[in-house]
Amino acid sequence: MSFPKHFLDELKARIRVSEVVGRKVKLTRRGREFVGLSPFTNEKSPSFTVNDDKQFYHCFSSGEHGDVIKFLEKTENLSFMEAVERLAGEAGMEVPKQDPRAAERERKSASLIDVMEMAQGFFRRKLNEGAGAEAMAYLKRRGMKDEIIERFGMGYAPGDDRGDRHQLMNYLKGKGVEIGQMIEAGLIIGGEDIKEPYDRFRNRVMFPIADGRGRVIAFGGRALSPDAKAKYLNSPETPLFHKGHVLYNLDKARKPAYDKATVLAVEGYMDVIGLAQGGFDYAVAPLGTALTEDQIALLWRLAPEPILCFDGDKAGLRAAFKAVERSLPLLKPGHSLRFALLPEGKDPDDLVREEGPEAMQQVLDEAKPLADMLWEKEVSAGEWTTPERRAKLEADIEAAVNAITDPKVRSYYGQDLRARLNKLFGVQERRGGARQGGYGGGGYRNRNQAPWRGGRSGGGGGVFRRDNFIPPASPQLKQSVLGKGSGNGEGREVLLVWTMANHPDLLDEYCEVFSGLPLASAELDRLRNEIIDIAALHAPLERDGLKNHLEDRNLGDLFRRLEGRAKKIGARFAGPEAMTDEAERGFVHLIRRHERAVNLEAELKAAERALAEEMTEANWARLREIHLQLERSDMTDGLDGTNSTD
Numbered sequence: 211m212s213f214p215k216h217f218l219d220e221l222k223a224r225i226r227v228s229e230v231v232g233r234k235v236k237l238t239r240r241g242r243e244f245v246g247l248s249p250f251t252n253e254k255s256p257s258f259t260v261n262d263d264k265q266f267y268h269c270f271s272s273g274e275h276g277d278v279i280k281f282l283e284k285t286e287n288l289s290f291m292e293a294v295e296r297l298a299g300e301a302g303m304e305v306p307k308q309d310p311r312a313a314e315r316e317r318k319s320a321s322l323i324d325v326m327e328m329a330q331g332f333f334r335r336k337l338n339e340g341a342g343a344e345a346m347a348y349l350k351r352r353g354m355k356d357e358i359i360e361r362f363g364m365g366y367a368p369g370d371d372r373g374d375r376h377q378l379m380n381y382l383k384g385k386g387v388e389i390g391q392m393i394e395a396g397l398i399i400g401g402e403d404i405k406e407p408y409d410r411f412r413n414r415v416m417f418p419i420a421d422g423r424g425r426v427i428a429f430g431g432r433a434l435s436p437d438a439k440a441k442y443l444n445s446p447e448t449p450l451f452h453k454g455h456v457l458y459n460l461d462k463a464r465k466p467a468y469d470k471a472t473v474l475a476v477e478g479y480m481d482v483i484g485l486a487q488g489g490f491d492y493a494v495a496p497l498g499t500a501l502t503e504d505q506i507a508l509l510w511r512l513a514p515e516p517i518l519c520f521d522g523d524k525a526g527l528r529a530a531f532k533a534v535e536r537s538l539p540l541l542k543p544g545h546s547l548r549f550a551l552l553p554e555g556k557d558p559d560d561l562v563r564e565e566g567p568e569a570m571q572q573v574l575d576e577a578k579p580l581a582d583m584l585w586e587k588e589v590s591a592g593e594w595t596t597p598e599r600r601a602k603l604e605a606d607i608e609a610a611v612n613a614i615t616d617p618k619v620r621s622y623y624g625q626d627l628r629a630r631l632n633k634l635f636g637v638q639e640r641r642g643g644a645r646q647g648g649y650g651g652g653g654y655r656n657r658n659q660a661p662w663r664g665g666r667s668g669g670g671g672g673v674f675r676r677d678n679f680i681p682p683a684s685p686q687l688k689q690s691v692l693g694k695g696s697g698n699g700e701g702r703e704v705l706l707v708w709t710m711a712n713h714p715d716l717l718d719e720y721c722e723v724f725s726g727l728p729l730a731s732a733e734l735d736r737l738r739n740e741i742i743d744i745a746a747l748h749a750p751l752e753r754d755g756l757k758n759h760l761e762d763r764n765l766g767d768l769f770r771r772l773e774g775r776a777k778k779i780g781a782r783f784a785g786p787e788a789m790t791d792e793a794e795r796g797f798v799h800l801i802r803r804h805e806r807a808v809n810l811e812a813e814l815k816a817a818e819r820a821l822a823e824e825m826t827e828a829n830w831a832r833l834r835e836i837h838l839q840l841e842r843s844d845m846t847d848g849l850d851g852t853n854s855t856d
Contacts, residue, residue, distance in 0.1 A: 213294060213305075213306060214306060216450075217303075217306055218279075218294075219421075219422075219423070220303065220455070221294065221297055221298055221301055221303060222265050222277060222278060222279070223265075223422045223508070223511070224301040224302075224303070224504075224507055224508070224511065225278050225297050225300060225301055226262050226511055227260050227261070227262055227265055227266065227267055227277070227278045227281070228244050228260045228262050230278050230281060230282065230297075231244075231246075231260050231267055231278075231281055232244075234249050234285055235247065235248075235249050235258060237260060238256075242261070242263065242465075242468065242469065243259050243260060243261050244259065244260040244261075244262075245257075245258065245259050245260075246258050246260075248269045248271050248272060248274075249269075249285055250269050250271070250272040250274050250284070251269070251271045251272045253271050257269065257270040257271045258270070258271070262468070262511075263464065263465060263468060265277055265278065267281055278297065279293045279294060279297065280293075282296065282297070301507070302503070302504075302507070321391065322391065322394060322395045322448070322449060322450050323425050323426075323427070323450065325382065325387050325391055325392065325395045325397070326395055326397075326425075326426040326427060326428075326450070327425075327426055328381075328382060328385055328387065329378060329382065329395075329397055329426075329429070330363060330365065330418050330426045330429075332365075332378055332381050332382075333365025333366060333367055333416040333418075333429075334363060334364075334365040335365075336365060336366045336367070336368050337359075337364065337365045337366040337416075341366065341368045342365075342366035342368070344434055345366035345414075345415045345434060346366075348415060348432075348434060349364065349415065352480065352484070352559070353484070353487070353559075353563050354483065354487070355487060358483060358486065358487045361462075361486070362417065362418075362459075362462075362483055362486075363417075363418045363426075364415060364416065364417060364418075365415075365416040365418070366414070366415060366416060367409065367411035367412055367413065367414045367416050367431055368412070368413065369409055369412035369413060370412055370413050370435075371412070374412075375408035375409050375412060376408055376409060377409060378397060378398070378409045378411070379392060379397075379398050379407060379408065379409055382397070389407055392407070393407065394448060394449065395448055395450070396410065396428065396429075396445040396446045396447075396448045396451065397409070397410055397411075397429075397445075398410060410443075410445075410446075411429060411431040411443065413433065413434050413435055413438075414431030414432055414433050414434060414438075414443065415431065415432040415434065416429055416430070416431050417429065417430040417431070417432070417458075417479045419444075419445070419451070419456065419458055419497065420460070420461045421450075421456065421460075421461070422460050422461055422464070422508075423461065424461040424462075427448075427450040427451045427456070428444065428445035428448070428450065428451035428453075428456070428497075429444070429445050430442060430443070430444045430445070430458070430479055430497065431443045431444075432479070432480075442478070442479075442498065444497055444498055453496075453497040453498065453499060454499065454502040454504055454505065455502070455504045455505070455508075456497060456505075457475070457494040457495065457496060457497075457505055457508055457509070458478075458479060458482060458494060458495040458496070458497055459482045459486075459493065459494045459495065460494055460508065462486075462491070463491065463492050463493060463494050463512070464512060466491045466492040467492040467512040467513055468512060468513075470492055471513055471514075472492060472513045472515070472516070472517060473492050473493075473494065473509055473512040473513045473516045473517070474490060474492055474493040474494070474516070474517045474519055474550075474574070475493070475494055475495065475496070475501065475505075475509060475516055475517070475518045475519065476493050476494075476495050476519045476558050477495060477496075477519075477520075477521075477557070478495050479495065480557070480559055481493065481495060481519075481557055481558040481559050482494065482495050483559070484557075484558060484559020484560075484562055484563060485558050485559060485562060485570070487559075487562070488559075488562035488563075488566075488567045488570060489567050490558075490562070490567070490570065492512075493558075494509070500529065500532055500533065500536065501518070501533055501536060501537075502536075503536070503540060506536070506537055506540055506547075507540075509547075510545050514544050514545050514546070515545070515546050515547065515548050516547055516548070517547075517548045517549070517550050517574060517577045518530065518533055518547055518548070518549050518550070519550045519552065519558060519573070519574075520533075520549065520550070520551055520552065521551075521552050521554070521555075521556075521557075522551040522552050522553055522554045522556075523554045523555070526551065526552070527551075530549050530551070530583060531583070531587040533547070533549075534547075534549075534580060534583050534584050534587055535613075537580065538584075538610060538613040538614050539613050539614065539615050540615075541580075541614050541615075541616055541619045542616050542619060543616065543618055543619060546579065546580045547580045548577040548578060548579055548580065549577060549578045549579075549580070549582075549583045550573050550574050550576070550577040550578075551573070551578075552573060553573075558570060561573070581623060581626055581627070584610060584623075584627070585627065585630055588603060588606050588607050588610065589603070589634070591606070594634070594635075600635060603631070604631060607627050607631065608747060610627075611623050611624045611627060611746065611747065612747065617739045617740070617742075617743050618725070618739065620743060620746065621721075621725065621739070621742040621743050621746045622725075623746075624743075624746025624747060625721060625746060628746070700730070700731065701779050702800055702803060702804045702807070703727075703729050703730065703731055703734050703804075704734065704772065704775045704776050704779060705776060705779060705781050705784045705796075705800055706724075706727060706797070706800055706801070706804065707729075707734050707737055707738050707741070707772060708772055708773070708775075708776040708784045708785075709783070709784040709793055709796065709797045709800070710724055710738070710741055710797075711737070711741060711753070711756065711757075711769065711772065712753050712784065712785060712786040712788070712793070713753070713788070713790060713793040713794075713797075714741065714745055714751045714752065714753065714756050715750070715751070715752070715790065716790070716793065716794060716797060717741075717742065717745045717751075719794075720797070721742060721745070723801065724738065724742070725738070725739075725742050727801075727804065728808055733768060733771070733772075734772070736765075736768070737760075737765065737768055737769070737772060740760065740763060740765055741756065741760075744756055744759045744760070744763075753786055757769060781796065783795065783796030783797070784796060784797075810836060810839055813836050814833070814836045814837070817829065817832050817833040817836050818833065820832070820833075
């Protein structure tokens with residue numbers, strides 16, 4: 211089956227080649243491209259390149275070259291159809307059904323592009339003729355320079371409502387374009403109930419709207435007459451133009467946005483153009499609607515954290531809050547939004563023109579993260595002075611967190627917002643215990659009373675330490691499998707997750723570390739993520755409550771399999787009967803052991819590669835030493851409070 215060309219173009223526009231290739235190849239950015247070791251040959255020096263702008267990969271060692279579809283065909287042995295279906299699923303696009311008329315529609319679509327190019331040429335010529343004097347004067351009053359007018363292809367649509375309504379139509383007729391094509395392209399208004407077709411755009415400054423490849427697919431027109439019913443008028447939906455899938459200036463902003471690793475979304479054409487004239491050439495705009503999911507996906511293709519720019523008045527805040535709601539279900543690791551609020555009464559082009567680019571840059575530098583805007587949205591909605599109102603605020607925030615579909619992002623948002631709630635309401639620490647509440651880690655233990663605490667180390671010596679102190683192992687712990695060193699990597703992972711399943715209150719202190727643990731087991735990784743997610747939404751949490759929530763999520767069997775595996779290992783500190791302090795101490799030591807083993811495994815692989823590249827006595831000795839350290843790491847290392855291999 212063949213697909214319409216516009217469908218494949220849209221699909222490739224939504225998927226970064228580097229994202230797909232990066233799952234198979236470790237890529238490193240080099241300028242505007244990525245490089246890595248070829249997946250097609252066994253090479254030691256990288257000769258494989260990926261270019262997102264040009265949407266291709268190229269392997270200099272093997273000569274392989276192609277787009278993202280071909281890469282899946284080559285590396286995963288997929289058919290063309292299977293590769294397209296997989297990518298369409300990732301991009302949220304529906305694969306077109308086979309239709310014998312598709313080829314004809316594609317041919318007509320190509321011809322509509324030609325019609326739009328003719329119309330664009332007509333509008334640009336009219337701007338520079340006598341009829342376009344008023345339009346040119348308007349642009350000059352707005353501070354538009356000739357270079358900017360030329361770069362953005364601005365023009366003028368002549369005519370009025372006093373009978374002069376057919377100038378474009380007559381021009382296109384002279385070029386051999388049929389009335390039906392003009393109507394289909396959205397240039398002419400016609401139909402069975404209209405006696406005589408006429409130009410859609412009349413007496414307007416014209417802004418061509420291009421697709422990602424720079425082809426004109428629609429127009430926007432700004433009325434010059436104060437009596438016009440609509441100040442701005444866009445093309446209707448056509449076979450070429452679907453306004454929710456397009457961003458104005460995407461084609462021109464793509465390269466500067468990619469180079470600067472940021473993109474700015476503003477309200478309209480003049481904002482984009484005014485910013486470009488002030489040096490901000492990475493701005494785009496939706497076309498008369500709030501940002502859609504497809505447009506957010508386009509922004510993320512340009513930069514992981516686009517900046518959305520809104521007016522600082524009440525209407526601007528409402529629009530910003532609506533964007534927050536729209537984006538929450540779409541969030542994924544590494545991809546978010548930032549929000550820049552303009553001084554009240556100022557558009558971006560006004561700010562640049564009147565106060566200079568520095569004023570606009572300051573607004574962008576002060577852009578707020580999405581989490582801050584979400585918090586502001588919820589807290590500004592009322593006064594939270596009574597228990598009932600506070601309960602409502604907490605419920606509203608929980609609902610917002612639940613809207614996030616990615617479990618890791620949802621968990622971290624839960625932690626962040628719970629901490630803000632605790633601060634807002636002045637939640638006090640309970641003596642000697644965990645802080646009340648805690649979206650899976652928003653609270654914390656009483657650090658003044660604890661003899662030691664968790665925290666990320668700045669160096670490579672471990673995740674848990676304070677001034678290099680590690681608490682000594684108790685006699686009971688030394689007698690457990692942990693102390694005897696009979697566990698392996700899988701056993702460590704089982705005990706780590708089992709400890710947290712039985713003592714979820716430990717998440718108050720160790721959620722960040724627990725969530726970042728490298729786990730080889732997909733089952734344990736899933737259970738770990740669900741435990742964090744449940745704790746984020748239902749704090750405070752006890753073992754039985756956690757177990758019930760896992761049952762509700764159809765994870766009861768997975769919990770019971772974990773229980774069976776843990777019982778075979780037989781570590782008391784990880785079980786439900788252990789006291790919290792005992793579980794905590796065992797958990798910390800197990801984390802230390804796990805971290806050391808993971809680091810040694812990484813060192814082992816590096817040493818093996820070094821030996822393969824250069825058979826020297828030093829490389830062989832290093833490999834042998836790492837093997838010995840791995841053997842010793844499952845015995846007594848670190849359990850007596852020393853750091854024998856640090």
